[in-house]
Amino acid sequence: MHRVLSGIQPSGIPTLGNYLGAIRNWVALQDTHDCLFCVVNLHAITGFQDPALLRANTLEMAATLLACGIDPARSVLFVQSAVSAHARLAWIFNCIARLGWLNRMTQFKDKAGRDRESASAGLYVYPNLMAADIHTYHATRVPVGDDQRQHVELANDIAEKFNHDYGVDFFPRVEPLILPEAARIMSLRDGTRKMSKSDPSDQSRINLTDDADAIALKIRRARTDPAPLPHDAAGLADRPEARNLVAIYAAITGAEVAHVLAEHGGHGFGAFKEALAERLVSRLAPVAAETRRLLADTAHLEQTLRQGAARADALAEPIVAEAERIVGFLS
Numbered sequence: 628m629h630r631v632l633s634g635i636q637p638s639g640i641p642t643l644g645n646y647l648g649a650i651r652n653w654v655a656l657q658d659t660h661d662c663l664f665c666v667v668n669l670h671a672i673t674g675f676q677d678p679a680l681l682r683a684n685t686l687e688m689a690a691t692l693l694a695c696g697i698d699p700a701r702s703v704l705f706v707q708s709a710v711s712a713h714a715r716l717a718w719i720f721n722c723i724a725r726l727g728w729l730n731r732m733t734q735f736k737d738k739a740g741r742d743r744e745s746a747s748a749g750l751y752v753y754p755n756l757m758a759a760d761i762h763t764y765h766a767t768r769v770p771v772g773d774d775q776r777q778h779v780e781l782a783n784d785i786a787e788k789f790n791h792d793y794g795v796d797f798f799p800r801v802e803p804l805i806l807p808e809a810a811r812i813m814s815l816r817d818g819t820r821k822m823s824k825s826d827p828s829d830q831s832r833i834n835l836t837d838d839a840d841a842i843a844l845k846i847r848r849a850r851t852d853p854a855p856l857p858h859d860a861a862g863l864a865d866r867p868e869a870r871n872l873v874a875i876y877a878a879i880t881g882a883e884v885a886h887v888l889a890e891h892g893g894h895g896f897g898a899f900k901e902a903l904a905e906r907l908v909s910r911l912a913p914v915a916a917e918t919r920r921l922l923a924d925t926a927h928l929e930q931t932l933r934q935g936a937a938r939a940d941a942l943a944e945p946i947v948a949e950a951e952r953i954v955g956f957l958s
């Protein structure tokens with residue numbers, strides 16, 4: 628079985644975007660791969676995080692992953708900072724990666740925005756840490772959204788240069804797992820922007836912990852245009868908000884977009900939004916309830932994470948110790 632590594636930042640409450648684009652696919656991957664899933668708090672602090680909130684969000688993220696179906700008996704679930712090998716290897720990779728490579732990373736440009744000078748150095752070298760997350764375990768498959776394909780290429784460039792510079796064949800090649808059903812979900816306020824857990828507007832996203840009333844209200848208020856829903860996908864071309872709601876409906880019900888439009892095309896958004904909210908509530912309510920149950924016993928949750936970190940550490944330590952030996956560090 629190929630080893631898979633994937634991570635999620637505890638930079639807020641996980642959203643419907645995280646669920647449809649990543650978490651539900653991770654749950655399925657457990658059947659076919661040897662999986663490690665990581666709450667990546669080192670990545671999260673590339674933007675300032677309130678310490679108390681970061682701790683709370685880390686636990687909430689772990690609880691949500693478990694509630695969605697990540698099974699700690701089959702997969703290794705842990706918090707990144709609990710396994711020091713990630714930071715050690717990331718430093719080595721900071722010294723392997725070239726500035727030119729990092730300058731090409733589009734996600735830095737997106738996340739730093741216009742004020743690049745005031746972005747943290749951590750945000751700039753974020754892809755090196757991502758490469759370290761993967762290579763710390765000799766993972767060979769990484770489930771990524773299309774926008775992160777570049778990061779996997781960088782992880783391969785770093786591995787190749789490390790192997791070349793030190794004359795070894797140590798870090799394996801990594802292949803991106805671009806999952807066909809990994810939907811890209813957009814903001815409910817602006818169909819051209821990605822739904823994000825750190826968006827300042829809570830109305831822009833569905834949080835996996837939202838209750839039925841909050842979900843219904845957010846969907847009712849979701850931005851749309853005045854035209855009725857089209858009869859086919861081509862009619863969604865210049866209508867990002869309509870396209871997003873239809874994509875969410877299709878993803879959550881497992882139906883094709885064409886099928887959704889065959890049912891709802893020609894109607895206004897009122898009834899469609901009501902049906903969408905209903906579908907979302909029935910899918911997400913059990914996740915929210917289970918998350919609440921897990922968060923009521925933080926001692927048990929922390930124990931689960933400590934056990935995950937111990938398993939991760941046992942896999943990581945020999946690999947990163949060997950990388951350090953190759954580089955010439957005294958053991």
Ligand code: AQP
Pocket residue numbers: 634635636637638639642644645646647648649650770771772775809810811812813821822823824825826
């Ligand atoms: N809107 C989205 N649609 C589909 N997939 C998404 N992912 C995130 N947002 C969407 C996927 O979720 C995984 C974990 O993401 P992350 O937390 O590591 O970072 P992110 O992509 O930056 O997610 P957010 O929610 O937008 O976080 P913030 O607001 O902190 O930047 C990834 O696989 C990602 O593709």
